[in-house]
Amino acid sequence: MANPVLVEVTRGNIVESTHRGSVIVADADGRSVLEIGDVDRIIFPRSAVKAIQALPFVESGAADAFGFGQREIAFTGASHSGEPKHATLAAEMLDRAGLSPGALECGAHWPMGQQAALDLARQGKVPMALHNNCSGKHAGFLCTCQHLRIDYKGYVSAGHPLQEMVRDTMESVTGAPHSIESCGIDGCSIPTYSVQQRKLAQGFARMATGVGLGPKRAEAAKGVLEACMAEPYYVAGTGMLDTKLMEAAAGRIMIKMGAESVYCGAIPELGLGIAIKCDDGTVRASEVMVAAVLAKLMADDAELAGKMTEFANPVMRNWNGIEVGRLRPTQALA
Amino acid sequence: MANPVLVEVTRGNIVESTHRGSVIVADADGRSVLEIGDVDRIIFPRSAVKAIQALPFVESGAADAFGFGQREIAFTGASHSGEPKHATLAAEMLDRAGLSPGALECGAHWPMGQQAALDLARQGKVPMALHNNCSGKHAGFLCTCQHLRIDYKGYVSAGHPLQEMVRDTMESVTGAPHSIESCGIDGCSIPTYSVQQRKLAQGFARMATGVGLGPKRAEAAKGVLEACMAEPYYVAGTGMLDTKLMEAAAGRIMIKMGAESVYCGAIPELGLGIAIKCDDGTVRASEVMVAAVLAKLMADDAELAGKMTEFANPVMRNWNGIEVGRLRPTQALA
Numbered sequence: 001m002a003n004p005v006l007v008e009v010t011r012g013n014i015v016e017s018t019h020r021g022s023v024i025v026a027d028a029d030g031r032s033v034l035e036i037g038d039v040d041r042i043i044f045p046r047s048a049v050k051a052i053q054a055l056p057f058v059e060s061g062a063a064d065a066f067g068f069g070q071r072e073i074a075f076t077g078a079s080h081s082g083e084p085k086h087a088t089l090a091a092e093m094l095d096r097a098g099l100s101p102g103a104l105e106c107g108a109h110w111p112m113g114q115q116a117a118l119d120l121a122r123q124g125k126v127p128m129a130l131h132n133n134c135s136g137k138h139a140g141f142l143c144t145c146q147h148l149r150i151d152y153k154g155y156v157s158a159g160h161p162l163q164e165m166v167r168d169t170m171e172s173v174t175g176a177p178h179s180i181e182s183c184g185i186d187g188c189s190i191p192t193y194s195v196q197q198r199k200l201a202q203g204f205a206r207m208a209t210g211v212g213l214g215p216k217r218a219e220a221a222k223g224v225l226e227a228c229m230a231e232p233y234y235v236a237g238t239g240m241l242d243t244k245l246m247e248a249a250a251g252r253i254m255i256k257m258g259a260e261s262v263y264c265g266a267i268p269e270l271g272l273g274i275a276i277k278c279d280d281g282t283v284r285a286s287e288v289m290v291a292a293v294l295a296k297l298m299a300d301d302a303e304l305a306g307k308m309t310e311f312a313n314p315v316m317r318n319w320n321g322i323e324v325g326r327l328r329p330t331q332a333l334a
Numbered sequence: 335m336a337n338p339v340l341v342e343v344t345r346g347n348i349v350e351s352t353h354r355g356s357v358i359v360a361d362a363d364g365r366s367v368l369e370i371g372d373v374d375r376i377i378f379p380r381s382a383v384k385a386i387q388a389l390p391f392v393e394s395g396a397a398d399a400f401g402f403g404q405r406e407i408a409f410t411g412a413s414h415s416g417e418p419k420h421a422t423l424a425a426e427m428l429d430r431a432g433l434s435p436g437a438l439e440c441g442a443h444w445p446m447g448q449q450a451a452l453d454l455a456r457q458g459k460v461p462m463a464l465h466n467n468c469s470g471k472h473a474g475f476l477c478t479c480q481h482l483r484i485d486y487k488g489y490v491s492a493g494h495p496l497q498e499m500v501r502d503t504m505e506s507v508t509g510a511p512h513s514i515e516s517c518g519i520d521g522c523s524i525p526t527y528s529v530q531q532r533k534l535a536q537g538f539a540r541m542a543t544g545v546g547l548g549p550k551r552a553e554a555a556k557g558v559l560e561a562c563m564a565e566p567y568y569v570a571g572t573g574m575l576d577t578k579l580m581e582a583a584a585g586r587i588m589i590k591m592g593a594e595s596v597y598c599g600a601i602p603e604l605g606l607g608i609a610i611k612c613d614d615g616t617v618r619a620s621e622v623m624v625a626a627v628l629a630k631l632m633a634d635d636a637e638l639a640g641k642m643t644e645f646a647n648p649v650m651r652n653w654n655g656i657e658v659g660r661l662r663p664t665q666a667l668a
Contacts, residue, residue, distance in 0.1 A: 013518075014516065014528045016377075016378050044350050107652065107653025110452070117455075121455035184350070187658070194346075260351050282615070318441065318520070319522065319523070320440075320523050
């Protein structure tokens, strides 16, 4: 059974392309309030679970020990656009832990934000690992290693004590097995584990409510989500949807994209977690999906729901600024 | 009925994303030798039909009158990467017709090729209409207007005599109606008409064989296809799949991508035309589809088919160069 079409791309009066996917919104006990498509399938959450991967950084005491606040905590859960402020913060965090950018094992790539990439080129520079969209997460990993006096070399490998901590945390929060058979390598070289989509939503509901996490982890989870909501620029960047969504929701929604069109997030006031996967891996489609789901979940707040509906129905313009089409959620998401 | 999954994206041992689509390969009489999925649906061919849109440039005598050869003819059928050679050729063509780059109505965008975009930024420059991936096609349009002494102002609009010529040509070659109801606006602002996928394959088979085109158009069609195959760099650019496919096939295959993951093309020696559409508009998937279809069609030539199979199974590496997954055609395409 194919997942339903959740997003249509129009040109003129015609549907030009379509995107299928699955959506689940669930509470901390795994009871779903919204289910579309096959949410029992396993998916790679990729960067959408960075908030969970950031827990050891807080729980180990590393964040406190180095004097980090919400900005740095949010940044360890970021896929950032590689703007100067992002690269600088990554370098500062490393410096605080007595490390240089050379310790980063995420690899270098041109900033994800086009403007940031062009600005860097204009200055005659080349990208460094600091510009990697995952450099905040990696800075957090390295700070955790330093704080715990673990040799950080090879910290990206599945067998490294740091990655074992991250894996155990993921497994415990989501309740889903994270086995070596289900493991792939992520863009930034750390292990990424494929898990049941349903469990990701439940995991984020646990992050939001603390249910089933124990008091210490519950506090850390609350801290990470609050940090992301307080510093949305440091979770993504200028013009990035995640930043816009969290800014619009002003502390009420935590949301995070992952590569290959995944979204995870939480709405603490509702005690709900969200997990979305567009089958084909296209970012534009998962962005429409998440905005449409948030509009639905926040329906009681007409103004906020209205903003989310706008994000769910972006206009596509060509190089002359002429409207050529739109993205829109289908009836299945409405 | 959903179209079948034609491409899988793997990570580790797991399928992370999937792409659906439809494929037709047909002869000039519309008899199909390969049909997958719903090929009776209408699709926007976008830039995949630039070779047909280039016919008026040749048929009007404009190409000859301005002394243009295969390079310029190929370039009028291009979606180029905006490298200096491309921008220069567009400017030269306009100059030959007594026009400046200011006559282009395609809009400006950063070169499609990342390297070209970064190089431009590094030089402190901003993109012009000459860098638009469609500037070759637009240069051809403008040269045609000048040669025919048609006022070129507004040449991108559906009602303009030049666009009427292009529309009539498209309709005549494909045999599909090109009505105002089926019309959208393309990225470069010209009209794009949605037509039955089946008719696009037949149209390209006619381009390749001349069947049903009449002697003058048959000659022009042969000339355009031969020009594209002779100058594949000027149809796309460095590192672009269309250039690689046509270079590998050395004059035996003409192939052209279109936005939203369309491919059209022809294999003259087999008298066949090809039309491919990936449902979700993703470039990577249509690239795998077209390479897999070409491998199938050229199976008699083991070496060429082998090269096409390689293009159909690209390895995905992360920022550290580690293999993280692959793209691969499914059984439905094998």
